[in-house]
Amino acid sequence: MSTIRDVARIAAVSTATVSRVINSPEVVSPETRNRVAKAMKACRYQYNALARGFVTQQSYTLGLIVPSITNPIFAESIRGVQDFAHREGYQALLGNSDYEYAKEARLCEVLRERQVEGLIITTTKLRGKVLRDLLDDHFPLVLLYSTVRKGPISAVGVDNFRGGYSATEHLIHLGHRRIAMLAGRFSFSDKSLHRWHGYKKCLRDHRIPYDPALVLQTQYALENGREGIKALLALEQPPTAVFCSNDFMAIGAMQGAREVGVALPEGLSIVGFDDMAIASYINPGLTTIRQPAYEMGRLGAEILLSQIKRRDGRPIHKILETGIVVRESTAGLTVCEPKRNSSLTSGKHV
Amino acid sequence: MSTIRDVARIAAVSTATVSRVINSPEVVSPETRNRVAKAMKACRYQYNALARGFVTQQSYTLGLIVPSITNPIFAESIRGVQDFAHREGYQALLGNSDYEYAKEARLCEVLRERQVEGLIITTTKLRGKVLRDLLDDHFPLVLLYSTVRKGPISAVGVDNFRGGYSATEHLIHLGHRRIAMLAGRFSFSDKSLHRWHGYKKCLRDHRIPYDPALVLQTQYALENGREGIKALLALEQPPTAVFCSNDFMAIGAMQGAREVGVALPEGLSIVGFDDMAIASYINPGLTTIRQPAYEMGRLGAEILLSQIKRRDGRPIHKILETGIVVRESTAGLTVCEPKRNSSLTSGKHV
DNA sequence: CATTTCCATGTAAATGTTTACATTTTTTTA
DNA sequence: TAAAAAAATGTAAACATTTACATGGAAATG
Numbered sequence: 121m122s123t124i125r126d127v128a129r130i131a132a133v134s135t136a137t138v139s140r141v142i143n144s145p146e147v148v149s150p151e152t153r154n155r156v157a158k159a160m161k162a163c164r165y166q167y168n169a170l171a172r173g174f175v176t177q178q179s180y181t182l183g184l185i186v187p188s189i190t191n192p193i194f195a196e197s198i199r200g201v202q203d204f205a206h207r208e209g210y211q212a213l214l215g216n217s218d219y220e221y222a223k224e225a226r227l228c229e230v231l232r233e234r235q236v237e238g239l240i241i242t243t244t245k246l247r248g249k250v251l252r253d254l255l256d257d258h259f260p261l262v263l264l265y266s267t268v269r270k271g272p273i274s275a276v277g278v279d280n281f282r283g284g285y286s287a288t289e290h291l292i293h294l295g296h297r298r299i300a301m302l303a304g305r306f307s308f309s310d311k312s313l314h315r316w317h318g319y320k321k322c323l324r325d326h327r328i329p330y331d332p333a334l335v336l337q338t339q340y341a342l343e344n345g346r347e348g349i350k351a352l353l354a355l356e357q358p359p360t361a362v363f364c365s366n367d368f369m370a371i372g373a374m375q376g377a378r379e380v381g382v383a384l385p386e387g388l389s390i391v392g393f394d395d396m397a398i399a400s401y402i403n404p405g406l407t408t409i410r411q412p413a414y415e416m417g418r419l420g421a422e423i424l425l426s427q428i429k430r431r432d433g434r435p436i437h438k439i440l441e442t443g444i445v446v447r448e449s450t451a452g453l454t455v456c457e458p459k460r461n462s463s464l465t466s467g468k469h470v
Numbered sequence: 471m472s473t474i475r476d477v478a479r480i481a482a483v484s485t486a487t488v489s490r491v492i493n494s495p496e497v498v499s500p501e502t503r504n505r506v507a508k509a510m511k512a513c514r515y516q517y518n519a520l521a522r523g524f525v526t527q528q529s530y531t532l533g534l535i536v537p538s539i540t541n542p543i544f545a546e547s548i549r550g551v552q553d554f555a556h557r558e559g560y561q562a563l564l565g566n567s568d569y570e571y572a573k574e575a576r577l578c579e580v581l582r583e584r585q586v587e588g589l590i591i592t593t594t595k596l597r598g599k600v601l602r603d604l605l606d607d608h609f610p611l612v613l614l615y616s617t618v619r620k621g622p623i624s625a626v627g628v629d630n631f632r633g634g635y636s637a638t639e640h641l642i643h644l645g646h647r648r649i650a651m652l653a654g655r656f657s658f659s660d661k662s663l664h665r666w667h668g669y670k671k672c673l674r675d676h677r678i679p680y681d682p683a684l685v686l687q688t689q690y691a692l693e694n695g696r697e698g699i700k701a702l703l704a705l706e707q708p709p710t711a712v713f714c715s716n717d718f719m720a721i722g723a724m725q726g727a728r729e730v731g732v733a734l735p736e737g738l739s740i741v742g743f744d745d746m747a748i749a750s751y752i753n754p755g756l757t758t759i760r761q762p763a764y765e766m767g768r769l770g771a772e773i774l775l776s777q778i779k780r781r782d783g784r785p786i787h788k789i790l791e792t793g794i795v796v797r798e799s800t801a802g803l804t805v806c807e808p809k810r811n812s813s814l815t816s817g818k819h820v
Numbered sequence: 821c822a823t824t825t826c827c828a829t830g831t832a833a834a835t836g837t838t839t840a841c842a843t844t845t846t847t848t849t850a
Numbered sequence: 851t852a853a854a855a856a857a858a859t860g861t862a863a864a865c866a867t868t869t870a871c872a873t874g875g876a877a878a879t880g
Contacts, residue, residue: 123866134830139868149828164607169583171866174524175835181584190545190747198539199566211584214564216549233519234531234561257514342751375751397540401692401725402752473836484860489838499858521836525865 122163131159142167173235182424183231183239184212186264187219188340191368193394193413194242197264200417201240208425210237217244219308219340225250232259238424240264240417244308260427262420265411267310269437274427276420276438280311283409283442284318284363287391290407290444291361292326295453296389299323300334300359302348302369312337312365315393319363334359338369345372346379353380353388360453361389367396370406374449385451395445405447412440472513481509492517523585532774533581533589534562536614537569538690541718543744543763544592547614550767551590558775560587567594569658569690575600582609588774590614590767594658610777612770615761617660619787624777626770626788630661633759633792634668634713637741640757640794641711642676645803646739649673650684650709652698652719662687662715665743669713684709688719695722696729703730703738710803711739717746720756724799735801745795755797762790 124142128135133152140148141156148156159165173179184201186194198214205212213236215227221244228250231239238260243251246268254261255272266275291299301319304312316335323330336352338344345364349372352359364370370392377388384390384404392399392408399406423436474492478485483502490498491506498506509515523529534551536544548564555562563586565577571594578600581589588610593601596618604611605622616625641649651669654662666685673680686702688694695714699722702709714720720742727738734740734754742749742758749756773786 124868125866135867136831136869137829140829143868147828152828167583168585168866169580170520170524170529170585171835172868174520174837174866175868177835179520189539189548190542192540192542192545195540195542195545198564202564202566211563211580213561214548214552216552230519230561233517235518235520342747346751371748371751374753378753397692398721398748401696401721403724403728474838475836485837486839486861487859490859493838497858502858518836521865522838524836524867525838527865 122165123168124165126163127156127159127165130162131155179235179237180210181234181236182210182212182421182428183215183227183234183236183241185215185217185224185227185231185239185241185243187217187242187244189214189216191340191366192396192398193367193411196413197242197417197420200414200419201421202417204418204421205425210421210425212240217242219244221245221248221250221308228254237428238262240420240424242266246310258431260424260431262424262427264416264420265311267314269439272435274423274435274437276416276423276440277311278411278416278440278442280314281318281321283393283411284315285322286318286442286444287315287363287393287409288319288322289326290446290450291363291389291391292322292328294361294389294450296359296361297328297453298331298334298357298359298361299328300336300352300362302345302352302362302364302373303335303337304340304365304369305337309340309365315363315365340366340368342368342372342375345369345374346376347372349373349376349388350380353377353382359388361391361450363391363393365393367392367394367399367406367408370408370449371398371402374402374404374406385449389450391444391450399445400447404449407447407450408445410443410445412442416440471518472515473518474515476513477506477509477515480512481506529585529587530560531584531586532560532562532771532778533565533577533584533586533591535565535567535574535577535581535589535591535593537567537592537594539564539566541690541716542746542748543716543761546763547592547767547770550764550769551771552767554768554771555775560771560775562590567592569594571595571598571600571658578604587778588612590770590774592616596660608781610774610781612774612777614766614770615661617664619789622785624773624785624787626766626773626790627661628761628766628790628792630664631668631671633743633761634665635672636668636792636794637665637713637743637759638669638672639676640796640800641713641739641741642672642678644711644739644800646709646711647678647803648681648684648707648709648711649678650686650702650712652695652702652712652714652723653685653687654690654715654719655687659690659715665713665715690716690718692718692722692725695719695724696726697722699723699726699738700730703727703732709738711741711800713741713743715743717742717744717749717756717758720758720799721748721752724752724754724756735799739800741794741800749795750797754799757797757800758795760793760795762792766790 124135124138127138217224240262242264263275266277268275306313336348338348382388395408395410474485474488477488567574590612592614613625616627618625656663686698688698732738742756745758745760
């Protein structure tokens with residue numbers, strides 16, 4: 121691979137001049153500029169951005185850690201981050217934590233070794249060594265899908281409490297009283313915890329007793345929704361509606377309900393969280409709480425880059441709006457409950 | 471940020487020794503090793519992997535370009551690439567081409583400037599300047615979701631022809647004769663082209679006349695499937711079955727069919743391609759051609775890294791197996807066709 | 821015409837590691 | 851115990867750029 125030196129030799133100028141035609145061509149005379157351009161072609165010169173980063177002490181790289189790249193909601197956020205970052209000349213090194221704190225920690229380490237200028241993390245543990253170390257070093261950092269609204273770390277997220285509240289309220293307005301929740305594990309996901317708080321508060325506001333048996337903590341995948349709903353429907357007093365911590369769980373729950381013969385939405389109303397693109401394409405269409413995933417990523421990148429530029433800035437916290445999207449997976453409580461229950465216990469349905 | 475030099479000074483050794491305790495600790499005496507370790511702690515030393523890459527001329531980074539990160543099938547492949555790459559100490563810089571050749575070209579450029587040691591690309595244009603340049607420079611390169619089985623570029627993919635053939639054959643065996651295809655645009659996607667060839671060949675083998683009116687080229691997203699199927703169902707002689715170039719289109723087609731009142735699967739059988747995780751969770755479950763997406767990514771990374779290690783190696787081509795996964799979105803031709811048609815033209819259905 | 825200003829270019833140091841080679845110290849061998 | 855071998859450490863150059871500063875010549879100014 122040829123270097124700036126080769127180009128300089130061929131064009132009979134100094135390396136400084138070559139560097140100048142690359143970085144500020146207007147400052148070098150047209151003739152030399154031309155000569156250098158030709159020399160570059162002649163030796164198939166390839167610019168080395170790493171070497172530049174090495175001397176300018178800027179890698180123009182940022183790190184991005186999400187729990188699961190296979191979840192389209194995070195994929196959208198990744199797009200948001202990349203779109204903004206690319207426009208500013210930055211690239212992103214992407215990592216999956218798989219909702220595991222150890223992987224998150226390891227990723228932080230290798231990304232920092234690679235001199236990322238900042239990190240965007242959807243963290244699995246808000247009070248862990250990872251974030252503390254980053255903070256101690258005043259390392260530019262933005263939390264995504266965050267629940268924090270103040271404190272030293274910049275963060276962008278949505279109002280999960282309110283999202284949980286709206287979801288539950290929607291179900292209550294439809295006449296439901298026995299409302300279950302399929303929640304992500306609170307220990308990995310403070311988001312899920314906040315949604316649960318919203319759910320509980322809404323029940324209380326409507327004088328519906330909270331029944332812990334109706335709340336199941338599991339993981340965020342399709343199969344967890346499927347198994348979770350089966351467990352709930354097998355209860356002595358099964359729910360007539362369920363609020364799921366994300367759309368995967370909700371879609372899993374739909375399938376699980378179908379498998380035990382519960383008709384949707386008559387036999388069970390389901391609300392999800394996220395509003396992934398596919399939510400309006402499944403049958404019945406999924407009622408869900410919309411999160412502006414792309415926008416969250418974009419904004420996260422914007423905040424991070426501003427933070428990188430002026431490292432003394434105050435932390436920024438942004439809470440984006442969610443909204444309930446009502447589709448066909450939720451319906452009023454019409455069917456006679458006892459009947460459904462008795463048929464459920466018999467284990468066969470139509 | 472403190473450097474190896476600071477550590478050396480504190481531990482009263484040379485920088486070479488510090489480097490040695492980092493890279494081959496066994497070669498330095500336990501006492502010095504200890505002293506150096508302490509010094510590192512003392513000045514909060516952070517290893518700079520970029521500086522190392524600079525001197526060793528290895529970035530331990532590879533570039534990965536996919537058409538759409540929001541498609542879970544590609545997300546799975548990304549995971550496959552990352553899992554293998556990380557194990558070998560590599561990181562991946564990820565880029566989205568959005569199925570646009572210009573973006574693909576631009577990404578190649580910036581990734582090469584960043585000294586990625588190799589590229590894994592799901593290309594949108596097999597015979598373009600991008601790949602030619604890469605090839606001319608003997609740049610380590612692996613094509614993913616590739617249709618090529620020979621030639622100078624390493625590639626891993628599936629047998630798209632056969633996939634298209636199986637999908638069509640399945641529909642024919644169910645009794646369908648009017649089988650449409652919702653295809654990705656052949657100009658961006660040679661995969662789609664090959665699937666179409668499989669589809670045509672299968673029709674011919676079963677003496678079913680090929681009707682170009684039943685083949686629609688569109689993009690790969692949900693809404694394209696939805697609109698596409700509506701166009702097809704509005705034909706004078708609508709299809710009774712449709713083979714879609716990916717699962718998004720198929721799921722979109724389901725929704726589109728529902729919207730014009732066609733019952734699934736009785737009124738229309740649908741076959742997808744990919745077998746994304748959600749395919750077995752929707753209703754009806756999607757019959758589709760399975761692609762080993764994760765494995766493809768993993769294998770691509772493996773081939774690329776082997777290529778990086780010995781750059782003289784012969785190109786490697788791997789064709790992975792697909793298989794049809796039969797679910798509920800396809801059914802035998804039972805309903806009387808004319809009846810459905812007449813009701814279709816009236817525009818209202820149950 | 822002498823001085824100042826400006827423009828274009830060159831010089832050389834700096835960035836944080838690794839590593840071939842050299843040197844010193846310790847251990848083994850005869 | 852001297853010589854040889856092995857182990858531990860040091861020296862310094864190299865990697866591809868950028869950039870502060872220097873330099874020389876041309877244009878502008880008095």
